[in-house]
Amino acid sequence: MSRSGIFVVFYFILYLLVQVMLFKQLVLFNTAFCFVYVVFILMLPIETNPLILMGIAFLLGISIDIFYDSLGLHAMSLVLVAYVRNYLLATITPQGGYDAGEGPTLASNGLQWFLVYSIPLVFIHHFVLFFTEAGGFGVFWFTMLKVITSLAFTMTVILFLQYFSFERRR
Amino acid sequence: MQRLLNFFYEYRAFFTFLLLELFCAWLLIENNQYQSTKFFNSSNRLAANILSFSQGSREYFSLRQINEEVSRENSQMRTLLEQLTRDAQSASTKDSLVRYEFVSAKVLNNSVAQFKNYITINRGRDAGIEPGMAAISSFGAVGKVKAVSEHFSVLISILNIDEQVSSTLKRTGNFGTIQWDGTDPRLVNLLYVPRHVQPLVGDTVVTSGYNAVFPGGIMIGIIQDVKLKDEALFYDIRVELSQDFRRLSFVKIIKSKLKSELDSLETVTIGKVP
Structure with missing residues (x-):
């Protein structure tokens, strides 16, 4: 297995454990969840084959689902994120293209680009997740409140993590 | 074909x-269907x-609260024991005593x-737990067993939009x-209470015992709000749960000794219908 492959496996397990042992317990105001594991799919190298990307997303989603007792729910949302990701990356390519071998991180592309990249994907994930769990649009505004507050919470944690690794790299 | x-x-x-x-x-x-013994849930050994x-490390921060709860439950049990010893002469309570067995978890x-x-x-299969059993705490109903593994089980909480519990208004x-x-x-919410009933704020809601899962008379909560729209067939009733689910630390699983007997009797009766 190549070096990057080992890193992927390492981060996979790290994000899974952090999500189910730490962030699963952190629910603010009974509505704001933090699904930080989405960032693992966002951070995989740009040239990753979409089939492999979706495969990894499916595995991570199912693993999270086992701990949340919601088999299929997180996997469904995360596979959708993995599918949309590459189209979004192609749409918002910065001038001069991406640096070869670089992940789509805040450090390599700047804050503005990173927000345009991550907010829609995290929103899609949360939207699909909460409305599928609620079983439709029965309690629309309450579910929407959950989506928005969770989006804010997850994005805060993601940005914090990005700045943290950014400082360390320099 | 090549094109395809x-x-x-x-x-x-x-x-x-x-x-x-x-x-x-x-x-x-598939997962929404009630009761399963599948492997892929949090009752599997690694996940559990x-x-x-993770629960063990968090527990240190809530020891005081758990202590309080246990001592409150203890005093409740003591009161019950007192009542039971007083009633011991009258043999009528004996039947209900042997019908159910409790497993603490x-x-x-x-x-x-x-x-x-x-x-x-x-607790899991080794403690005799099976899917479909009821779970209660010292303050009220908690849920039903959904899946079991050898040493762990998963309960479907009352706080689950798919879960319905047959219940009754204690007063009426x-x-x-x-x-x-x-x-x-x-x-x-308490659903399907018809117009002619007069539920009041403060009324107690208990389980009805009309299914074999929950025994009758287990506390669910107290009515907090009653509304009746003009054209509605049923009341809109909000019930405050007697068990605060945010501070749930121990549950008891009820093993109904007569469940299989009741089930088979009902199957036979329904089966005989021409």
Whole structure:
């Protein structure tokens, strides 16, 4: 297995454990969840084959689902994120293209680009997740409140993590 | 044929995506069906041990609260024991005593903020737990057993939008159904109470015992709000749960000794209908 492959496996397990042992317990105001594991799919190298990307997303989603007792729910949302990701990356390519071998991180592309990249994907994930769990649009505004507050919470944690690794790299 | 294969190859990402999503949807639907003994939930050994470790480290911060709860439960039990010894002469209580057996278990994993909440506990098949049994705490009904493994089980909480509990108004004796709407973890709805009944704020709601899961008379909560719209057939009743699910640390699983007898009797009776 190549070096990057080992890193992927390492981060996979790290994000899974952090999500189910730490962030699963952190629910603010009974509505704001933090699904930080989405960032693992966002951070995989740009040239990753979409089939492999979706495969990894499916595995991570199912693993999270086992701990949340919601088999299929997180996997469904995360596979959708993995599918949309590459189209979004192609749409918002910065001038001069991406640096070869670089992940789509805040450090390599700047804050503005990173927000345009991550907010829609995290929103899609949360939207699909909460409305599928609620079983439709029965309690629309309450579910929407959950989506928005969770989006804010997850994005805060993601940005914090990005700045943290950014400082360390320099 | 070649063209068809080319077409599939060209859109392979999309078709893989479709396949995975359909598989996930199938899992979701399959998982919603009540009672299963599948492996892929938090009762499997690895997941339960990780959750147990994480709960164990968090527990130190809530020891005081757990202590309080246990001592309160202790005093309740003492009162009950007192009553029972007083009633021991009259033989009528004997029947209900042997009908149910209790297994005490610790909560490893619990959530209240999702739409479908589940509870993982540290007892499983080896303690005699089976899917379909009822779970209560010292303050009221908690849920039903959904899946069991050798040493752990998963309960479907009352705070789950798919869960319905047959219940009755203690004062008037009318029946209704308790179901959560997914919003506030302290409140559930009491459905299907018809117009002619007069429920009041402060009335007690208990389980009806009309299914073999919950024994009758187990506390669910107290009515907090009663509304009746002009054209509605039924009341809109909000019930405040007597068990605060955010601070649930111990549950008791009820083993109904007569459940199989009741079930087989009902099957026979229904089976005989011409």
